[in-house]
Amino acid sequence: MSLTKAERTIIMSMWGKISAQADAIGTETLERLFTSYPQTKTYFPHFDLHPGSAHLRSHGSKVVAAVGDAVKSIDNISGALSKLSELHAYILRVDPVNFKLLSHCLLVTMASHFPVDFTADAHAAWDKFLSVVSSVLTEKYR
Helix, strand or coil, X not given: CCCCHHXXXXXXXXXXXXXXXXXXXXXXXXXXXHHHCHHHHHHCCCCCCCCCCHHHHHHHHHHHHHHHHHHHCCCCHHHHCHHHHHHHHHHCCCCCHHHHHHHHHHHHHHHHHCCCCCCHHHHHHHHXXXXXXXXXXXXXXX
């Protein structure tokens, strides 16, 4: 699946706003993930999962930074996220479905932070982009 020029433009233009609020968006995305899909907590037994905890803030920042790496390498997402894919597949052994759940939570968080910018076209572009990211993160499982 490849992104159209229009979709790439939407992703790149919104990224500046998202990256400016990376910590808040990452933290809220994880809070939403753990609330909506409590089974995902099993991968974080050593984390304080209370809203706003230092663990959630730190890991949320890492999640958004990884999305940023994919945005910056939009023409080579696989290369940009290869090491992260290996980590999640071979070391952490994260169930691949969790990337889709996280993507959904990120979409909802972005929509709540940027209601004017998150148009139907933006939603579709980001959904497609995050599907590509999820696919890349699970490619080492195959």
